[in-house]
Amino acid sequence: MIVVTNFRRWAIALTVPAGALAICFYVLPILQVLALSVTEPSFGLGNYIALFQNAAIGRVVRTTLVVSAMTTVLTIVFSYIVAFALVQMRPGVRRFAMFLVMLPFWISVLVRAFSWITILRRNGVLNSALGEAGLISEPLELIYNQLGVIIGMVHYMMPFAILLLYANLTDIDGRIIQAARSLGARPFTIFWRVWLPLSMPGLAITTLFIVIFSFGFLVTPAILGAGRVLMIAEYISVQISGTLRWGVATALSTSMLLVVAGLVALAMRHPAFRSAFGGSQK
Amino acid sequence: MSVNRFSQDSAMIALDKFTSGKIDRRAFMTALAGLGLAATFKPGRAAAETSEIVVCNWGGAALEAFQKAYGDPFKEKSGIEVVIDGAGPSTGAIRAMVESKNVTWDATDGGMVDAATLGAGGFVEPIDYSIVDKSLVGDGMAAEFGICNYTFANVLAYDAKKTGSQTPAGWADFFDTAKFPGKRTMCKWIQGQLESVLLADGVKPEEMYPLDVDRAFKKLEPLLPEIIFWESGAQSQQLFRDGEVVMGNIWHTRANLLRKENPDLTWTWNENLLFSSAWSVPKGNPAGKKVYDFINSSLRPEGQIVLLRLMGNGPSNPKALDMMTEEDKAVYPLAPENAKTGLRVMAEYYAENEAELQNRFLDFISR
Numbered sequence: 001m002i003v004v005t006n007f008r009r010w011a012i013a014l015t016v017p018a019g020a021l022a023i024c025f026y027v028l029p030i031l032q033v034l035a036l037s038v039t040e041p042s043f044g045l046g047n048y049i050a051l052f053q054n055a056a057i058g059r060v061v062r063t064t065l066v067v068s069a070m071t072t073v074l075t076i077v078f079s080y081i082v083a084f085a086l087v088q089m090r091p092g093v094r095r096f097a098m099f100l101v102m103l104p105f106w107i108s109v110l111v112r113a114f115s116w117i118t119i120l121r122r123n124g125v126l127n128s129a130l131g132e133a134g135l136i137s138e139p140l141e142l143i144y145n146q147l148g149v150i151i152g153m154v155h156y157m158m159p160f161a162i163l164l165l166y167a168n169l170t171d172i173d174g175r176i177i178q179a180a181r182s183l184g185a186r187p188f189t190i191f192w193r194v195w196l197p198l199s200m201p202g203l204a205i206t207t208l209f210i211v212i213f214s215f216g217f218l219v220t221p222a223i224l225g226a227g228r229v230l231m232i233a234e235y236i237s238v239q240i241s242g243t244l245r246w247g248v249a250t251a252l253s254t255s256m257l258l259v260v261a262g263l264v265a266l267a268m269r270h271p272a273f274r275s276a277f278g279g280s281q282k
Numbered sequence: 283m284s285v286n287r288f289s290q291d292s293a294m295i296a297l298d299k300f301t302s303g304k305i306d307r308r309a310f311m312t313a314l315a316g317l318g319l320a321a322t323f324k325p326g327r328a329a330a331e332t333s334e335i336v337v338c339n340w341g342g343a344a345l346e347a348f349q350k351a352y353g354d355p356f357k358e359k360s361g362i363e364v365v366i367d368g369a370g371p372s373t374g375a376i377r378a379m380v381e382s383k384n385v386t387w388d389a390t391d392g393g394m395v396d397a398a399t400l401g402a403g404g405f406v407e408p409i410d411y412s413i414v415d416k417s418l419v420g421d422g423m424a425a426e427f428g429i430c431n432y433t434f435a436n437v438l439a440y441d442a443k444k445t446g447s448q449t450p451a452g453w454a455d456f457f458d459t460a461k462f463p464g465k466r467t468m469c470k471w472i473q474g475q476l477e478s479v480l481l482a483d484g485v486k487p488e489e490m491y492p493l494d495v496d497r498a499f500k501k502l503e504p505l506l507p508e509i510i511f512w513e514s515g516a517q518s519q520q521l522f523r524d525g526e527v528v529m530g531n532i533w534h535t536r537a538n539l540l541r542k543e544n545p546d547l548t549w550t551w552n553e554n555l556l557f558s559s560a561w562s563v564p565k566g567n568p569a570g571k572k573v574y575d576f577i578n579s580s581l582r583p584e585g586q587i588v589l590l591r592l593m594g595n596g597p598s599n600p601k602a603l604d605m606m607t608e609e610d611k612a613v614y615p616l617a618p619e620n621a622k623t624g625l626r627v628m629a630e631y632y633a634e635n636e637a638e639l640q641n642r643f644l645d646f647i648s649r
Contacts, residue, residue: 056645063648064562122465122523132284144510227470227511230648237645241374244399 003251034257037250047251048077057235057252064231067221068214071153075210076156076203079161084195086162087169093271101162109156113223118142148224153217161206168202188226201275208267212260232256248269287471287514288393288434288533332572334363339391341368342425344593348391348552351382351589352431356579364576373400376564380405385566386418389574395473397428397562398633407563413574418581419598420616424631430598431580432495432589435556435615435624436474439537439549444528452553453482456529457505467521470511472640474555474627478531481553487625495639499646513646522547537596538613551620555627558598590614 028172037047038262051057082101086094104112119125120142142148180190218233225231232252239249267273296498298595335356338631339348345366362377369375371390376401379385400406406427423430445462454500455462456478458583468475476498477490485494512518512529518532522540534554561577569576586597587605596615597603603617611617615624632639638639 056641059645059649089500100406121524121526167341222513225648227513227647230644235644238640241372243640244373244377244403245637246374 033250034254035104036246037254039214040247040250046245048255050248050282051251054248057248060230060232062216062236063146067149067153067217067229067231068211071151071214072207074150074154074209075157076207079158079165079206080199080203082158082162083165083169086166101159104155104159109219110223111150112156113220116148116155116224120148120151143224143227144226146225146229149221149229152220152224155216156217156220157210157213161210164206164209165199165202168199168205169236172198202274204267204270204273208263208273212263215256215260283443287553288460288557304570308463311361314395322451332362332569333363333575334495335388335569335576336367336386337389337391337576338367338369338387342369344348344368347589347592351585351592352576356576359431359579360575362572362576363431371562373405375403376400376562377403380565382444382564384570385564387564387575388567388569389462389561389563390560391431392428392560393473394430394558394629395423395429395636396559397425397560398629399636400562401427402633405565407565407567409561409563409577410571410574413571414577415581418578420600423558423625425560428562429577429581430558430561431561432595432598433556433584433615434559434595435534435551435554435623436469436478436531437534437537437549437551437554438478438529439522439532439540439547441525441527441528442546442548444525449550449623450529450552452550453478454484456531457482457501459505459508462528465508465510465526467510467512467518467527467530467631469518469534470644471515472636472643473632474557475531475643476639477555477625477627478553481625491628491631491641495642502646506647527623534613538594551615552622554620556615556621556624558629572601591600 029230038045040047086097086101089097106114117124121127122139122141124142126142127136130136131139142151176194176198180194185193216232216233218237221229221231223235236249237253239245239252300583306429337348338351339345346369348366349364353366356362356364367387368540371387371392373392376390376392378388379387390406397406397475399409407512408426409424409429410426414424414429416429419430423433438450438453438456441463442449444464448462450456450462456466468478476495479502481487481496481497483495483497510521512521512532513531515533518530518541519536521527521545522530522532533547535548537547537549541549561580563573563577567573581599583599583602583605584596586599587610589595590597590602590606590610590613596613600616603611603614606614606617611619615621642648
């Protein structure tokens with residue numbers, strides 16, 4: 001017992017430098033920035049009141065919510081299909097498929113956005129191919145609008161979602177599936193009554209992850225939306241470096257931080273999340 | 283704000299020139315070494331005797347171009363080293379530096395609007411005109427908190443192949459989708475955008491300010507579905523290259539690059555919108571008054587011509603015109619031929635209204 005306690009003490013002591021660094025160079029500056037939201041330009045809650053009175057900010061928030069929700073739903077559906085297929089694959093094939101899933105991780109978000117432009121623009125790869133095949137007479141408007149932003153964001157989020165879901169699906173005990181089959185369940189029933197309920201913790205945590213991540217997208221909406229899709233992160237960025245309205249920018253950042261913290265706290269009350277976070281120590 | 287972005291864009295252009303072999307490697311590397319030095323020596327040097335002037339611009343190979351155009355001539359005369367720091371002097375960055383009392387820049391490359399905005403906030407020094415010679419720059423280019431280091435313009439660029447070799451007469455044609463069908467591009471940073479819309483709507487140049495924003499929005503609204511908004515100069519150039527747009531409101535430096543690549547992609551100086559970029563001096567700058575000697579030196583035409591040839595930025599010293607070749611004049615916004623129908627964008631107006639206008643514009647185009 002004593003050995004374990006000492007070990008634990010040492011383990012905790014070893015995290016102190018990293019913790020101190022994080023507090024000094026991350027937490028304190030963030031608090032300083034957040035303090036601006038109640039002191040700039042004058043002391044009080046004026047910036048927060050302004051957030052609610054400003055119709056333009058309301059529209060930015062609404063755009064962000066709509067785009068994030070669409071991104072989340074599409075990412076979850078597509079990623080679940082891929083993750084489910086990965087689980088069924090033979091190990092050799094799976095390794096290759098996994099490599100393909102990971103590939104986008106090595107490409108910067110900027111390059112990915114510009115690649116999407118090449119594919120989706122009016123004279124782009126996709127429109128040309130569809131046009132030559134005689135399927136369309138006018139090029140489709142696939143970018144410089146909300147659709148383009150969502151395509152770019154789903155593409156960005158999918159590798160994360162696939163890995164999270166795959167980890168969850170491989171945890172599902174294969175004997176349960178066998179049991180269901182031996183009891184005469186048809187494939188659809190097995191999926192609907194066994195796979196899906198057992199995937200809930202994974203789906204829940206992945207959804208939360210994507211929603212939170214989507215709120216903060218900056219580069220993808222800026223490039224693929226071309227001014228027509230204004231989301232919170234870009235709005236904050238303009239207020240900080242351009243218009244010098246630091247009070248409003250920090251108030252908006254603080255609010256977003258609180259909303260995200262609130263979402264996590266709320267989610268943690270749900271058993272699916274607790275089991276996803278807590279793992280085996282239920 | 284758009285002026286900052288313009289400067290940053292010029293740096294990108296110079297970088298392209300370097301990578302395509304138009305600027306020699308050794309000079310480029312020297313400038314990069316200069317940046318490393320700037321990083322090492324930055325803080326805590328205020329007390330020492332002035333042995334260097336730190337100039338902040340938007341990085342990339344504008345480091346090298348500024349060194350050649352402004353730094354080398356000054357060092358030759360004064361013996362004082364000029365260090366170019368490419369960190370990007372956004373108004374936000376200058377404000378943060380001044381408020382934390384850790385100022386490392388002596389002169390910053392921003393716009394006249396930035397200079398006025400920063401001056402109003404008390405973040406920059408008034409330019410000391412007992413040292414800086416106002417007469418070196420053109421009319422209206424010497425303001426309380428900034429003096430013009432170069433000029434540039436927003437121009438109407440077009441794809442001659444798509445317009446059937448017709449030259450658009452001005453912004454009214456930008457709005458004429460029957461005559462010139464196809465997508466257009468405008469900038470999402472406000473300066474110089476509503477002016478083009480109002481000119482198209484028949485507002486006289488002398489009655490342009492204060493901008494009639496509601497009128498501009500009303501005119502612009504039906505065209506919105508046809509517009510792709512650019513946010514970086516490279517992007518504006520790419521839209522033309524890809525054949526995505528028939529016309530655009532873009533910086534003349536980018537239009538110039540397009541024409542060099544492809545003679546069909548060209549521009550008209552008709553109703554161009556002229557901007558002044560400016561030096562500002564952050565409050566409590568390390569070199570003190572010495573910086574004004576540097577500023578004086580940077581206003582000499584010889585160095586400014588160097589910058590025009592490297593990056594397309596127009597001289598602020600009218601005397602530079604006499605030293606220009608025809609080729610130089612073709613890209614100089616203030617050449618008499620080019621400036622005839624130009625409109626000077628009013629910095630004082632933007633200094634007062636830009637924040638509000640920018641937010642309204644972003645809201646309007648994203649609805």
